[in-house]
Amino acid sequence: MTQNEDLSDVEAVLRGEIDRFEGIVARWEGPLVNLAWRYTRNEALAEEMAQEAFLHCFRKLRQWRRDAEFSTWLFALAINVYRSILRKRRPQIEEETALEVLAGACSTEAELLEDEQNEIVRRAVTYLPETYRDAIIIYHFDEMDLATTASRLGLPEGTVKARLHRGRKLLKERLEKVLK
C-alpha cells in the first residue's frame, strides 16, 4: 500500500505537482528522523539531517528506478546524506575519552544503571569507523533483517555480516575499557 502511495506521489511531483511531495514527507519523516537520531543522539541535529535528506530526495527524484522499492532508494540516499553531514561536522576527538567522560557523567554510583550503560553503548556505536557504524545502525534499525540492511547499504549480505561481526568486536573492546 505504501509503495503505491509513494509511486503515485512521485509521479505527481515529477509532473509538477510539488505539493504532493508532502505525502512522501508525511510517510517517511518518522523513519528518517529516527535513523538520523541513531547516528547523532541529538534530536535537533537529527531533524536537520532528515530535512536535508528530503531535499536531496526531491532533487534526485527522477533518478529513482522503479525496479527497487522507494523506501530502499530513499534510505540509501538518506544514509549517504547523513554520512556526508557527519564527516563535515564531527571533530577529531578521542572516542575513548568521549565515552569515559560520558560514563563518568552518567552516574556517581559504582555501578552504572542499565539504562545508562545502554546509552553508552549506543553512543559508542556512533564513534565506530563509518563502515561498521552504518552496518550496525541500519541492522538494528531494521530489526535485525539482514536482507533489508544489505539492500539499503547496497552491499552483499556476506559483506554486511562481516562488517557486523568486526564492528561488534571493536565495540566490545572499546566498551570493556570504558565500562570496566
Added chain:
Amino acid sequence: MIDTALASDRTIVPSVSFRRSAMRRVRANVEVPPLPFPWKRLAAALGFAFVATVASIWAQADSAAISVDPIPLVPLVIAMAVVARLTAGRSATRTA
C-alpha cells in the same frame, strides 16, 4: 548487551513544525529562476565599442592625414550584424 542496548533504543517523534519546514525548503528549491543572459546589454556594449573604435580610427586618420583601410573593420561589422540578428530573434520569441 550490544544487541539489547541497540534493540531497546527509544523512538523519537518529529517536531510539529518538521513537515512545514521540509516543504518550505523544497518549495524554495523550486522557485529560484535561472538568470537570463543580458543579450540587450551585450548588443548595446558592442555597439558602443564599435562606434568608439571607428571614431578613434577616423580621428587619428584625420589628424595624420592617412587614408584608412576599412577592411580590418569588416569582422567587427559582421559580429555586430550577428549579435543584432540574435537579439532580434530572442525578442520575437519572448513576445510569442
